Amino acid sequence: MDAKLAAMNPSNAKAVLLACVTLLFSLHLWRRLRGRRSSSGPPGPLAWPFVGNAPQMGNAPHLYFARMAKKYGNVFQIKLGARTVVVLNGDSIKQALVKQGLEFAGRPDFTSFKYISGGDSLAFGTATDWWKMHRRVAQSTVRMFSTGNARTKKAFEHHVLCEVKELLQLFVHKTKEHQYFQPMTNLVVSTANIMSAVCFGKRYSNDDEEFLQVVGRNDQFTKTVGAGSIVDVMPWLQYFPNPIKTMFEDFKQLNLEFTAFIRDKVVEHRKMFQSSAIGDMTDAFIQAMDQLRDKSGNPSRKDYVTPTIGDIFGASQDTLSTALQWIILLLVKFPEMQARLQLEVDKVVDRSRLPSIEDQQDLPYVMAFIYEVMRFTSFVPLTIPHSTTVDTSIMGYSIPKNTVVFVNQRSINHDPALWVRPETFDPQRFLSQDGELNKDLVSSVLIFSQGKRRCIGEELSKLQLFLFTTLLAHQCHITVDPARPVKLDFNYGLTLKPHAYSIAVTLRDDLRLLAAATGQAVSEETYSCCQVWTLGVYIEFIFIDVNAASARETNALRVRTCI
């Protein structure tokens, strides 16, 4: 046989190889078609052996999904490696996430998810009774350190003011030095600093190496955990040298470093912890999680403070800084809209004071602009991947337990049945003829997801984006480098990141109002305003009865700080 093969001339060998490949492919097609006829699963495009539909997704899976939804309908399935993935679009999203919430609330057992917060992540872990409890504690803690009541809102506003002041000083300095500069990293540090003040009572300077190392690698993180990440569906790629393996090694390393950073903060907080003086979100979590542990009667139960704080710090700084990057990009792309924002803010606020939370209802154009940024860019195009927790069905299609489910938020935001000219950036679409914000229409924008896994930072995010945008419009003017006009291109991941762009920032007056509002004694490392903020903070926790099977809320634990 060997001798026969050796004797075969090269063109015959090629023909044999081609025949084998054709045979294998036909076999695969036949099995696929037979499988499809015998199941009542959703329709979908034909998949290649081994890789499935991965190569067809290209650099923008959400746009590929939009094309497939046109062809196969709002529920279709693809193959990624050996995994079957159901993709939900349009009206099937509400049906699955809200009406059949628990059935679609799981997370897949993806390789990458196991490395986030040492596998104990609230956001990337699947739906269990413990997840439900941690989620409730996290939700109420976030609320009570941001939008919970008038006092916490003011405290949060103060953090934003402090950070906008620092940022504008830096931007003006950079403009003087370089004329045009790239603001992306500064926006990440600035957003991370707001959350750092809330979570740890501490801020970092823009060139703090350790902080930059921790928060400056969002791109790597979101690329790996976004829907359609290759290593999750073809885990065998980890086992031999290739670019995906290298990227995954970096991902593991950045998660280790991130967790170590958060763990250090939690250890410091535990050393100083006093239940009578809850100073920041970490203190509050230590209190709440310890209560849960004591109630469970298992003193050696894992400490979930680090993963939960890590989730909140990580989820907020990546998403919010991406939102700000898009807001500034669109402000300079459409200077006439920036001028209209400034006009509205000047009219309502005037030049003698700073904009504040109370102005929100009188600034409909600002809100319309922010909602249009979220709708148009859909910068979280798909949610974190979901999975089914039981055998179920959706829109008449059967979906087995543990099926991976991608939720295409962008399909709602660009649905021509919902939006006039969805591909045009037009904040005016949210305003009535009398200039009022159309509340029904803004609630149609889908970027924080829905149902059991809905983002817990939605209210905080809207407040922060409102304050940031209004303060920028009131305090400065932003222009783009004419040599490099901005484009709307992006890098795909859990969040869509705009490509780098350069801007110049000039103050409209001076920083006197911001300096007065934040107090001149703001030091580099610690906010004096953080201390003012903790005075009299009143936190209301939902205290969960861990013994009750339904994890129902049984009591309210009230923590009053009395510094």
Ligand code: HEM
């Ligand atoms: C503009 C800003 C933000 C956007 C667009 C956003 C969007 C999202 C989305 C789409 C999800 C996934 C939901 C799903 O899988 O169905 C999510 C989950 C989550 N977000 Fe946000 N988010 C933002 C800001 C924040 C902030 C500020 C926080 C924290 C304070 C936060 C904390 C979380 C957490 C903990 C989860 C996991 C929830 C779970 O799995 O149960 N997010 N977010």
